[in-house]
Amino acid sequence: MAPYEQLLERLADQGWAVADDLMDARLCEQLRSECRQAWAQGLFRQAGIGRGAQAATHTGIRGDAICWLEPEQAHGATARFLEFAEALRGELxxxxxxxLNNAxxxxxxxxxxxGYKTHVDQHRGQPHRKISFVLYLNSEWAADDEGELCLYPAQDGGAAARILPLPGRVALFRSDTIPHEVRPCKRTRWSLTGWFRSDPRPYP
Ligand SMILES: O=C(O)CCC(=O)C(=O)O
Ligand SMILES: [Fe+2]
Structure with missing residues (x-):
C-alpha cells in the first residue's frame, strides 16, 4: 500500500506525520457535508476534560464541541471513512x-x-489510546486563520511542527509521547479526530 509507506515511516521515525494526499478528495467533501449536517441537527456537545465522574467542560482549556461517530449507525461517507480507518488500522x-484492536x-x-491547550491524548492510567488521527474538514484555510496543530515532541519545548488545518490534510501522531496544542483559530475550524486503541470494545 504505497500511499501509507512514507507516512508510516515518518510516524516511526519522529512520532508524527502529516499527509495531504492520503484521503480521497470526494470523500472529504462528503464528510465535510455530513459533519455540517450533524452540527445543524444539534448532535454536537461541548467537549470535556477527563473521564467519567471527573469529566468537566473547561472552555479555557478546550473550546471544541464534538459529535462521536456511531459505527453501528454509520452510513454514507461516514461509513466509507470507517472502512478507510479499518484499512489504516491494519497498516498500523x-x-x-x-x-490496535479498535478505533x-x-x-x-x-x-x-x-483552541485546545497543550496536552497528551493518552489519559493517565488509561493506556489504550496509541495513535491519534486528525482529518481536517475545513473547506478553505489561510495561514492568517491560525488554529494550527502544534506538536512538541522535543525536550526543549520548541514546536517541531505547526500544522495548518488545510482541507483534506491528515495528521497522525503517537498518543502517548507527543504533547500538542490547537492554537486559537480565527474562523470556525472543523475536523474528524480519533484514536486507534489497544483494547477491544466495549470500553468506558
Ligand atoms: O484538531 C486538532 O488538530 C487536534 C485535536 C486534539 O488534539 C484532540 O482532540 O485531542
Ligand atoms: Fe489531542
Whole structure:
C-alpha cells in the first residue's frame, strides 16, 4: 500500500506525520457535508476534560464541541471513512505491532477564538489510546486563520511542527509521547479526530 509507506515511516521515525494526499478528495467533501449536517441537527456537545465522574467542560482549556461517530449507525461517507480507518488500522498493526484492536472517532468544531491547550491524548492510567488521527474538514484555510496543530515532541519545548488545518490534510501522531496544542483559530475550524486503541470494545 504505497500511499501509507512514507507516512508510516515518518510516524516511526519522529512520532508524527502529516499527509495531504492520503484521503480521497470526494470523500472529504462528503464528510465535510455530513459533519455540517450533524452540527445543524444539534448532535454536537461541548467537549470535556477527563473521564467519567471527573469529566468537566473547561472552555479555557478546550473550546471544541464534538459529535462521536456511531459505527453501528454509520452510513454514507461516514461509513466509507470507517472502512478507510479499518484499512489504516491494519497498516498500523502490520508496521508497529501495537495490537490496535479498535478505533474511536468524533467530528470536532472549534468556534473562532477557541483552541485546545497543550496536552497528551493518552489519559493517565488509561493506556489504550496509541495513535491519534486528525482529518481536517475545513473547506478553505489561510495561514492568517491560525488554529494550527502544534506538536512538541522535543525536550526543549520548541514546536517541531505547526500544522495548518488545510482541507483534506491528515495528521497522525503517537498518543502517548507527543504533547500538542490547537492554537486559537480565527474562523470556525472543523475536523474528524480519533484514536486507534489497544483494547477491544466495549470500553468506558
Ligand atoms: O484538531 C486538532 O488538530 C487536534 C485535536 C486534539 O488534539 C484532540 O482532540 O485531542
Ligand atoms: Fe489531542
Amino acid at each position: 498493526n502490520r508496521n508497529f505491532f501495537l495490537g 474511536e472517532f468524533h467530528f470536532a468544531r472549534y468556534p473562532a477564538g477557541q
